[in-house]
Amino acid sequence: MNHLDVLESESIYIFREAFSRIDKLAMLWSLGKDSNVMLWLARKAFFGHLPFPAMHIDTGNKFPEMYAFRDRYVTEWGLNFLSGTCPPVAEMDETLPPAARSAARKTAGLKTLLETHGFEGIFAGIRRDEEGTRAKERYFSPRGARGTWEIKDQPPEFWGQFNTTFPPGTHLRIHPLLHWTEIDIWRYTLRENIPTIPLYFARDGKRYRSLGDADITFPIDSTAGTIPEIIAELQTTRISERSGRAMDHEAEDAFERLRTAGYM
Amino acid sequence: MSVAEESLKVAIVGHVDHGKSTLVGRLFHDTGSLPEGKFEAIQAMCKRRGMPFEWAFLMDALQAERDQGVTIDTSQIWFRTAKRGYVIIDAPGHKEFLKNMVTGAAASDAALLLIDAEEGIKEQSRRHGYLLHLLGVRQVTVAVNKMDLVAYDRDRFATIERDYRVYLRELGVTPTHFIPISAREGDNIARPSEAMAWYQGPTVLQALDDFQVITQPDGLPLRFPVQDVYRFDERRIIAGRIETGILQVGDQLLFSPANRMGKVKSIEAWSVAAPPIQACAGESIGITLEEQIFVERGDVASHEVNPPIESDVFLARLFWLGDRDLTMGSRYTMKLNTAEVGVVVQSVDRVIDTGDLSTKGEVKVARNQVAEITLRADTMQALDAFTSSPPTGRFVLVDNYNIAGGGIISMEGYADQRNLVARQSSNIQRVEHDVTAENRESRNGHRGGVLWFTGLSGAGKSTVAVAVERRLFNLGYQTYVLDGDNVRHGLNGDLGFSPEDRAENIRRVGEVAALISRAGMLCITAFISPYRSDRDRARLAGGDGFAEIFIKADLATCERRDPKGLYKKARAGDIPDFTGISAPYEAPGAPDLVIDTATLTVEEAVERVVEYVQSRFAIYAKPVSE
Ligand SMILES: Nc1nc2c(ncn2[C@@H]2O[C@H](COP(=O)(O)OP(=O)(O)OP(=O)(O)O)[C@@H](O)[C@H]2O)c(=O)[nH]1
Ligand SMILES: [Mg+2]
Numbered sequence: 001m002n003h004l005d006v007l008e009s010e011s012i013y014i015f016r017e018a019f020s021r022i023d024k025l026a027m028l029w030s031l032g033k034d035s036n037v038m039l040w041l042a043r044k045a046f047f048g049h050l051p052f053p054a055m056h057i058d059t060g061n062k063f064p065e066m067y068a069f070r071d072r073y074v075t076e077w078g079l080n081f082l083s084g085t086c087p088p089v090a091e092m093d094e095t096l097p098p099a100a101r102s103a104a105r106k107t108a109g110l111k112t113l114l115e116t117h118g119f120e121g122i123f124a125g126i127r128r129d130e131e132g133t134r135a136k137e138r139y140f141s142p143r144g145a146r147g148t149w150e151i152k153d154q155p156p157e158f159w160g161q162f163n164t165t166f167p168p169g170t171h172l173r174i175h176p177l178l179h180w181t182e183i184d185i186w187r188y189t190l191r192e193n194i195p196t197i198p199l200y201f202a203r204d205g206k207r208y209r210s211l212g213d214a215d216i217t218f219p220i221d222s223t224a225g226t227i228p229e230i231i232a233e234l235q236t237t238r239i240s241e242r243s244g245r246a247m248d249h250e251a252e253d254a255f256e257r258l259r260t261a262g263y264m
Numbered sequence: 265m266s267v268a269e270e271s272l273k274v275a276i277v278g279h280v281d282h283g284k285s286t287l288v289g290r291l292f293h294d295t296g297s298l299p300e301g302k303f304e305a306i307q308a309m310c311k312r313r314g315m316p317f318e319w320a321f322l323m324d325a326l327q328a329e330r331d332q333g334v335t336i337d338t339s340q341i342w343f344r345t346a347k348r349g350y351v352i353i354d355a356p357g358h359k360e361f362l363k364n365m366v367t368g369a370a371a372s373d374a375a376l377l378l379i380d381a382e383e384g385i386k387e388q389s390r391r392h393g394y395l396l397h398l399l400g401v402r403q404v405t406v407a408v409n410k411m412d413l414v415a416y417d418r419d420r421f422a423t424i425e426r427d428y429r430v431y432l433r434e435l436g437v438t439p440t441h442f443i444p445i446s447a448r449e450g451d452n453i454a455r456p457s458e459a460m461a462w463y464q465g466p467t468v469l470q471a472l473d474d475f476q477v478i479t480q481p482d483g484l485p486l487r488f489p490v491q492d493v494y495r496f497d498e499r500r501i502i503a504g505r506i507e508t509g510i511l512q513v514g515d516q517l518l519f520s521p522a523n524r525m526g527k528v529k530s531i532e533a534w535s536v537a538a539p540p541i542q543a544c545a546g547e548s549i550g551i552t553l554e555e556q557i558f559v560e561r562g563d564v565a566s567h568e569v570n571p572p573i574e575s576d577v578f579l580a581r582l583f584w585l586g587d588r589d590l591t592m593g594s595r596y597t598m599k600l601n602t603a604e605v606g607v608v609v610q611s612v613d614r615v616i617d618t619g620d621l622s623t624k625g626e627v628k629v630a631r632n633q634v635a636e637i638t639l640r641a642d643t644m645q646a647l648d649a650f651t652s653s654p655p656t657g658r659f660v661l662v663d664n665y666n667i668a669g670g671g672i673i674s675m676e677g678y679a680d681q682r683n684l685v686a687r688q689s690s691n692i693q694r695v696e697h698d699v700t701a702e703n704r705e706s707r708n709g710h711r712g713g714v715l716w717f718t719g720l721s722g723a724g725k726s727t728v729a730v731a732v733e734r735r736l737f738n739l740g741y742q743t744y745v746l747d748g749d750n751v752r753h754g755l756n757g758d759l760g761f762s763p764e765d766r767a768e769n770i771r772r773v774g775e776v777a778a779l780i781s782r783a784g785m786l787c788i789t790a791f792i793s794p795y796r797s798d799r800d801r802a803r804l805a806g807g808d809g810f811a812e813i814f815i816k817a818d819l820a821t822c823e824r825r826d827p828k829g830l831y832k833k834a835r836a837g838d839i840p841d842f843t844g845i846s847a848p849y850e851a852p853g854a855p856d857l858v859i860d861t862a863t864l865t866v867e868e869a870v871e872r873v874v875e876y877v878q879s880r881f882a883i884y885a886k887p888v889s890e
Contacts, residue, residue, distance in 0.1 A: 001546055012548035013505050020492045048534040049496040128340045132325025135339040152336055155666035156363040156585055158370030161599045165665045181342050240299040253327045
């Protein structure tokens with residue numbers, strides 16, 4: 001097994017554990033590169049099937065390319081697709097800095113979807129290498145009744161055994177990509193020929209490394225127009241992946257606050 | 265494009281505040297691995313808090329961690345040298361967060377253990393060393409940090425090195441390197457230290473590259489625990505991950521503990537060029553079988569040769585992370601491979617002090633303690649001893665929703681029950697007798713049955729059995745005593761004293777006793793029969809007429825009596841695996857009768873048994889003269 005095979009096998013194992021142990025599951029499909037790899041891995045785990053819905057929390061502020069991508073692959077892959085809407089920004093915690101406040105809409109949209117459908121487990125495609133609090137995540141992460149994350153008291157997780165039971169009224173976040181890095185994602189996307197939104201490829205000297213809402217996401221300087229070029233770029237860059245995501249940089253604690261309140 | 269490369273996971277462990285997170289921050293800085301702007305961001309965080317620059321803030325991402333200057337949860341960060349890629353796993357050192365340390369360290373291939381030069385070896389320095397060993401992390405490099413605080417003193421380093429090597433040696437661990445460092449000042453991190461010219465060994469960076477990538481030893485037998493069975497389409501796919509060994513299309517598989525066989529028809533995969541014909545350890549796969557046999561999650565597939573052990577009882581070395589103490593009789597859900605089963609703590613055998621490795625005969629295991637315990641599962645399990653197959657020889661216990669402890673399995677003193685079970689379940693038609701049980705009962709005046717005596721050597725089983733036989737005979741009963749002497753010579757002459765042979769010995773006695781009882785007689789057996797599983801099997805064979813009689817006397821009493829001098833020999837080490845001394849005796853949980861020979865005379869004991877027999881087996885008794 002090579003490096004990518006090892007990562008893939010681990011993710012498949014996690015998908016199958018969740019599917020076996022948890023009744024009502026759904027996957028967050030943000031349409032970005034990680035989400036698409038995650039969806040692909042689920043189909044590997046279940047032999048071409050996706051035995052739970054793919055959910056997209058629509059902030060209404062996504063790039064047009066993202067909507068086009070979504071519409072195409074929902075049909076092409078025959079997905080059980082759910083779309084969630086988000087409340088206006090005015091209803092969000094006003095003590096949050098502006099971009100974080102805007103991002104909090106997504107958390108609210110997710111909560112509504114969770115409550116409506118009674119999901120007990122949500123797959124989210126976050127990775128440890130993205131950001132400091134994600135670096136401390138578990139594969140199976142219990143969330144309190146309001147979606148809150150007990151960041152200071154997480155249960156232990158080791159030897160490939162996960163915490164798959166939880167008190168009523170709470171749910172699990174399941175993170176099948178936790179052990180992948182950005183470069184792994186691209187290498188795997190290339191190897192498996194996984195469809196990708198064109199915004200990741202450079203046009204006029206700029207490309208997106210990470211896709212969020214159009215109003216709070218910025219492209220980076222780059223000439224990488226193909227996946228091999230992106231991989232080459234990542235091998236030498238010292239710029240962090242989420243540098244173009246405004247909400248990460250407004251205040252030292254902004255992202256932690258978002259995440260403990262239920263953000264992915 | 266370069267190919268995805270080799271990578272190694274290294275955990276940073278050690279006592280609280282000994283500089284683990286600082287080391288990671290400094291290592292990143294000195295190798296030019298910090299993301300752009302990170303150094304300045306950390307400067308700003310420290311300034312805002314009015315404190316000097318803190319390297320640990322690279323890893324300590326939580327506000328609470330930065331505010332309190334302590335790592336709360338484990339964290340992972342990616343790093344590379346010219347040689348390969350690394351996942352650096354920073355672990356917390358505070359005792360309060362040991363569960364997080366375990367979470368981090370258990371994922372690693374190797375560990376760097378830090379000891380503060382000024383503070384010296386502390387409680388968690390030792391405990392972490394011990395846990396690494398238990399978690400299966402065998403490669404350790406020790407770094408003695410904060411050498412700047414002891415003026416880079418060579419002797420101080422030598423003292424700590426000497427003491428800690430002694431500790432590791434007792435665990436059977438040989439550290440790959442011992443390095444004097446100053447994480448904060450950058451001595452021997454990525455560059456050799458000028459202040460410690462007396463040290464010639466590798467830097468931390470070089471020591472990382474000296475770790476080996478661990479690969480599974482060749483030739484381990486196949487273990488394929490079933491994770492799930494899918495029927496998404498016309499295929500019935502058995503999914504799981506191969507833990508050890510190799511599986512090929514066409515292989516005949518044995519599923520344990522169900523003991524069913526099936527032949528691999530195909531290995532299924534989605535979006536691959538050609539369907540695989542073979543899969544090896546670490547691969548998450550799905551297979552179909554030629555036959556439609558019943559298989560479910562928790563079964564373990566193996567080949568026919570070298571199958572897993574089957575047992576419902578085993579010994580474990582366990583670390584406990586739960587808030588509530590683990591005590592004898594506590595019940596948990598055990599997760600073993602993909603099986604989930606109820607278990608009860610049969611006994612807490614000893615608690616290990618990780619400070620000096622001494623053991624104490626405690627009855628409870630508190631949070632963060634390590635102990636040896638005996639666990640009994642509700643049903644038969646397929647498992648391995650940790651030493652022969654680490655991935656399938658360990659388990660976790662779940663208490664109150666969360667994983668609360670982990671342990672490694674030892675079968676020392678316990679038998680593989682596979683053959684005992686298999687033989688019992690083979691389906692042979694019984695001959696129909698023309699003479700019925702009622703016919704026999706009305707002639708004998710009593711029902712047939714088995715009086716199964718169990719107890720320590722010297723408890724008085726044979727003495728009481730022989731006296732009971734005589735009394736019952738005089739009362740008109742058809743009765744016969746089976747003991748070691750009359751079965752070991754003939755019937756069981758082929759058996760030795762290994763755990764498996766002992767179990768087989770008892771199995772046969774149980775079957776013979778059952779036959780004698782069906783012949784209408786009362787069979788009295790006098791065997792130590794120390795294992796509950798063995799006695800339960802005898803009960804199953806014996807049926808309704810089975811009575812478990814606990815001939816009870818505490819170990820001290822038995823040892824004082826020592827009629828055959830066996831205890832003395834066992835204490836001297838001349839008899840291995842002697843029940844009560846060097847092998848377990850599992851007292852009956854709910855015996856039909858207890859005879860306490862420490863307080864009763866032989867006559868009184870016999871009287872109690874006879875009363876019991878009269879009340880349970882007599883129809884009418886016809887005394888004969890002696
Ligand atoms: N003088 C000196 N101080 C150091 C050195 N390394 C770390 N420190 C200081 O020791 C304190 C603790 O360092 P950390 O890196 O947070 O310790 P830790 O081992 O990660 O602690 P926990 O994760 O909470 O167990 C900090 O104030 C560091 O600045 C060193 O080499 N020399
Ligand atoms: Mg730390």
